[in-house]
Amino acid sequence: MSDTQTLIDNRPPSVANLFLERVEATPEAEAYRYPVPSSSGQGPDEWRSLTWKQASDRVFGIAAGLVSLGVAPEERVALAAATRVEWILADLGILCAGAATTTVYPSTNADESAFILSDSDSKVLIAEDASQVAKALEKKAELPSLTHIVVIDPEGVETGDTVLTLAELEQRGTALLEKSPEVVRERVSAITKDQLATLIYTSGTTGRPKGVRLPHDCWAYMAKAISATGLVTTEDVQYLWLPLAHVFGKVLLSSQVETGHVTAVDGRVDRIIENLPVVRPTYMAAVPRIFEKVYNGVAAKARAGGGAKYKIFQWAAGVAREYGKVTQENYRRTGNATAPFGLSLKHEVADLLVYKKIREAFGGNLRACVSGSAALAPEIGYFFSGAGVHILEGYGLTESSAASFVNPGEAYRTGTVGKPLPGTEVRIADDGEILLRGPGIMQGYHNLPDKTAEVLEEDGWFHTGDIGELSTDGYLRITDRKKDLIKTSGGKYVAPAEIEGQFKAICPYVSNILVHGASRNFCTALIALDEPALMGWAAENGLAGKSYAEVVAHPETVTMVDGYVQRLNEGLQRWQTVKKFRLLPRDLDVEHGEITPSLKLKRPVVEREYAHLIEEMYAGSREA
Known part of the structure; x- marks a missing residue:
């Protein structure tokens, strides 16, 4: 042993x-x-x-x-x-x-x-x-x-x-x-x-x-297993802002007690940018929406600096993604995160111009971030990887005490959630569902024995409801929620989260997107735009002085977003492409019950709230 x-x-x-x-x-x-x-x-x-x-x-x-x-x-x-x-x-x-x-x-x-x-x-x-x-x-x-x-x-x-x-x-x-x-x-x-x-x-x-x-x-178990990964040491300083009512925030408390490092705690999300240079954490955990907002904010700032600055940012972003992909692949093959000389040279220049400032915004001391609760778009993950902000994706559920999988330090692979924690077992069912067993699994649902029996087998295997794939060396990739998979009327399966993640990496103005298409003959999307990024764009495109709702409804905004939708479609199979979309009059939020406090999309709620827009997109189409 x-x-x-x-x-x-x-x-x-x-x-x-x-x-x-x-x-x-x-x-x-x-x-x-x-x-x-x-x-x-x-x-x-x-x-x-x-x-x-x-x-x-x-x-x-x-x-x-x-x-x-x-x-x-x-x-x-x-x-x-x-x-x-x-x-x-x-x-x-x-x-x-x-x-x-x-x-x-x-x-x-x-x-x-x-x-x-x-x-x-x-x-x-x-x-x-x-x-x-x-x-x-x-x-x-x-x-x-x-x-x-x-x-x-x-x-x-x-x-x-x-x-x-x-x-x-x-x-x-x-x-x-x-x-x-x-x-x-x-x-x-x-x-x-x-x-x-x-x-x-x-x-x-x-x-x-x-x-x-x-x-x-x-x-x-979580405290000992996370400590055993070696990802956290006694010398670390953690910046903790996640909601502690959520299992992701709660598990970080257990691992800190075991390791004994410092935790700086402040749950005010609007203070994150202000706090990071003061706390100067060595690691922090976050949900993908935070990294998306940072990326969109950096892009918007570059755009506001004029055409030349924006072109430099776009070039540097492309270099970062390429560098992240190449170094991760080389580490996987050889154990060294190297890149060809030409790419390394471009990366050094881009680092001076762009990446260094991004790392300073995180406090300048960050060794790694852990991302969980939802999927991080790989293109955003590769961008931060190349910029020197290493995002280790993990995976778990409330029912598994949050941390079932995590990427292993330098050997992390963007687009995967890493390997199981020591002591956690995993297998993939015939239908692709991820099953977990181990000391982190819940006892059951309180006062709900029937609901417990639906997901927890007598021999301890827990049905996660997520679909995934395991690599030969044990890295897990989540492809979608089992219940969220869309089957079109043509019989094709579509993973909406995958398409939504790709769009977030392409469009710097998106806040939330929901892809719809179950039992329909094509896919559509409801898109909510990020207000600060959108209003910056509006000021540069003759729409200054208009309200957010007015900008969203403007034909120029629809045309701008359509350009990004077409770029998205270029990389999709025909049956996955988004044929029509509608821009929402406001962003989705917790107060209206459209996203959870951990920033996950509540699909049924959004589809019910905006059913009229969905039906409008399919009006007149021939449903097979």
């Missing part, structure tokens, strides 16, 4: 155990950085730090505070807050109390929040602010199990017997620890690996979300 496998097999039962080990091993090392408004109220935020010992003091206070409220092992404590250091401390406190965290996106409306709190039978809610508290109080009559609400930012909240601040919870915990110093350690030592640790509700595209039951062992 390998040392790696021994490390994984001998894992402790929970991340709570790992946390205690981490605090004991490196108590004075920096654990977390977090922003606070500057003392003057002017200028940029100030970043402060917590050592592992300081973090543990607060975690123990929260854990003991929950015990004082009567929270028993495995009972649920809901957490409704944005990504911030208090989210992490609260989650660790819940785990160290032997309880289980129910994650709730702060953007979730009152009805769905109430459903999650009720279905999970949550006893305590830790809420970020007055708006989150109000949602729970509005539905209090539907939540008989909810005994207490704890608020992180108490401004505007009336506290009392059942509503208290996080500071008050910690004070209660400190008082209990003075009487019973071992109460938290006793709770941690009693945790078993099969005990429920987390309930994460999937963002259902239709119907109610399903609660995914992830026991303590899932997170302990």
